[in-house]
Amino acid sequence: MDQLAQPSSYGQVRASTLASVNARPSSPTRQATSRNNDEANLEQRRTQAVVPRGGCFDRASVDTTTLGEPRPRARATSEAITASMARETSPGLKILWLWTFGTAAVLVTSVVRTRMRDMEKLVNADPDHHHPPPPAASFRRRPARPVFGATGPSPSRRRRRRGLAVALVPDTHATRREGTEAHPRALPPPSVVHLSWFMSSKERPTLGGTRIKTRKRNIAAPLDPAAFADAVVQIYLDNAGNLELIAKSIEASDLDFSRYGDTFFEVAFTGGRTQPGTTKPDEGERHPYSIIECEPKRELILPSVIYLQKILRRRPFLIKNLENVMRRFLQSLELFEENERKKLAIFTALAFSQKLSGLPPETVFQPMLKDNLVAKGLVLSFITDFFKEYLIDNSLDDLIAILKRGKVEENLLDFFPSNKRSVEAFSEHFTKEGLVALVEYNEKKVSEVKLKEMKSALTTLIAEEAAITEVKESAKQQVKDAKLPDAEVVRMLWDVIMDAVQWSGKNQQQNANSALRQVKTWAELLHVFCTNGKLELELMYKVQTQCYEDTKLMKLFPELVRSLYEKDVLAEDTILHWFRKGSNNKGRQTFVKALEPFVKWLEEAEEEE
Numbered sequence: 060m061d062q063l064a065q066p067s068s069y070g071q072v073r074a075s076t077l078a079s080v081n082a083r084p085s086s087p088t089r090q091a092t093s094r095n096n097d098e099a100n101l102e103q104r105r106t107q108a109v110v111p112r113g114g115c116f117d118r119a120s121v122d123t124t125t126l127g128e129p130r131p132r133a134r135a136t137s138e139a140i141t142a143s144m145a146r147e148t149s150p151g152l153k154i155l156w157l158w159t160f161g162t163a164a165v166l167v168t169s170v171v172r173t174r175m176r177d178m179e180k181l182v183n184a185d186p187d188h189h190h191p192p193p194p195a196a197s198f199r200r201r202p203a204r205p206v207f208g209a210t211g212p213s214p215s216r217r218r219r220r221r222g223l224a225v226a227l228v229p230d231t232h233a234t235r236r237e238g239t240e241a242h243p244r245a246l247p248p249p250s251v252v253h254l255s256w257f258m259s260s261k262e263r264p265t266l267g268g269t270r271i272k273t274r275k276r277n278i279a280a281p282l283d284p285a286a287f288a289d290a291v292v293q294i295y296l297d298n299a300g301n302l303e304l305i306a307k308s309i310e311a312s313d314l315d316f317s318r319y320g321d322t323f324f325e326v327a328f329t330g331g332r333t334q335p336g337t338t339k340p341d342e343g344e345r346h347p348y349s350i351i352e353c354e355p356k357r358e359l360i361l362p363s364v365i366y367l368q369k370i371l372r373r374r375p376f377l378i379k380n381l382e383n384v385m386r387r388f389l390q391s392l393e394l395f396e397e398n399e400r401k402k403l404a405i406f407t408a409l410a411f412s413q414k415l416s417g418l419p420p421e422t423v424f425q426p427m428l429k430d431n432l433v434a435k436g437l438v439l440s441f442i443t444d445f446f447k448e449y450l451i452d453n454s455l456d457d458l459i460a461i462l463k464r465g466k467v468e469e470n471l472l473d474f475f476p477s478n479k480r481s482v483e484a485f486s487e488h489f490t491k492e493g494l495v496a497l498v499e500y501n502e503k504k505v506s507e508v509k510l511k512e513m514k515s516a517l518t519t520l521i522a523e524e525a526a527i528t529e530v531k532e533s534a535k536q537q538v539k540d541a542k543l544p545d546a547e548v549v550r551m552l553w554d555v556i557m558d559a560v561q562w563s564g565k566n567q568q569q570n571a572n573s574a575l576r577q578v579k580t581w582a583e584l585l586h587v588f589c590t591n592g593k594l595e596l597e598l599m600y601k602v603q604t605q606c607y608e609d610t611k612l613m614k615l616f617p618e619l620v621r622s623l624y625e626k627d628v629l630a631e632d633t634i635l636h637w638f639r640k641g642s643n644n645k646g647r648q649t650f651v652k653a654l655e656p657f658v659k660w661l662e663e664a665e666e667e668e
Contacts, residue, residue: 284322293344300347327349329350428467433475510547552584596637
């Protein structure tokens, strides 16, 4: 019985405690009330034995510990327990509620997806079950039905539901107002209408059609070179051939030079427009102040060059058009008369002399090298006039530089017809025209080429250890055929001998022995071509230059000279002349001092004789 009465007394104490906490007064009396509650709790613990053993509360008992007012203990206990359970919910109960709501949401979502999938299959499988709305029908939202009574979803939930699934229905009243009768089958099934909002992934048919946007293109005006040429000719005529006024008028005009640049230069050269691919005049007006119409004199053509220079400086893009016109004219030299070809040659020479806005030389020289033009001698005549006019104000080095840029410096004989391509014909032609400097340059150039060929052949023979007699005969034959200068041959032979030396790195003594051995072996080859004191002196100058430039041979100069003297390649008078009056200053003081003992020995031997 004591065990059964214990829970009841514990619940009574707990209810009294919770009631005292809920009835806690405001801050001014909080401490006094707390002391009263503590005393009441102690009093209740003392009176636990008064509770009957049957576990029933005495309704007549009154709890006056809190506020001094009588109240039933059972009622206070049940209300306290209910309030406590409302505030304190166990974690297990929360998990149960979450699982319940989650499962319900999954089931509802699955059912909705299944119904939507079935409806979509039905629509796609049998499209004749519904018809699209007529074009004249207008659509309006279906008004929400009023909800009466306290039952049903809340107003906020009803608004959300209407926002997610709004059905569009055709306005049949508007159709009737327009005088048309709605077709009974014009309305689609309600399921299809309600499902149209969810089927946004598929394109729905449009009634207005598709508008294709086209790209706007720039429509260019057709070319009209004839009108442009007539306008330029009129400028020439209005200014009576005064090139300064013509330049100012062209600068002030609004002519489209970017499209008609070739036509402009045709008018400047020939006085009018030419037929495509030829130099024949085309239809249209012409003027008599062109380059072709003036006299073939440089003082009359020079103003035209300066005039075009001004035009090109203000419009640099026209240089390409000038190149095109020049190339076309030079490829058609046979269509010009001899006097006109000379005017073109003078203009070209003055253009390069005045550096006409960077006119590339390859534009001039390469187009002329056509077989039919070269065979007729037209190219040779043109290039001769060009050389003569250009060398009046410029040097031969400037001319060679232009030829190099034009990639014809190595092939000057290509300007001659095939039956006259020889060094003799070149020298004869240009000597007759008064271009002796060009003849000398060409002979030197030809000699260099042949010397390279001869050097290559002798190097091969020496590397193969051919007999000295074979090497001498080969060298004599090549010199005779090529008519090479003796001084150049002597210098080339010394290079061939030194190139055959096998150098051994940093061992100076071994290098010296190899060089002296090579000189003594091939000294006989040098003796064949050193036939006089002048050639012997050229050989000494060559040895001096190479010893000065090559550090391996710096200290070998006296020994090399002594070896050449012993092999009768250098005479005593040549050595003494070099020692006393030598003109080569490359390391001269060092070499003179090193050769001084040998020279003293030669002088003493001469005195004894």
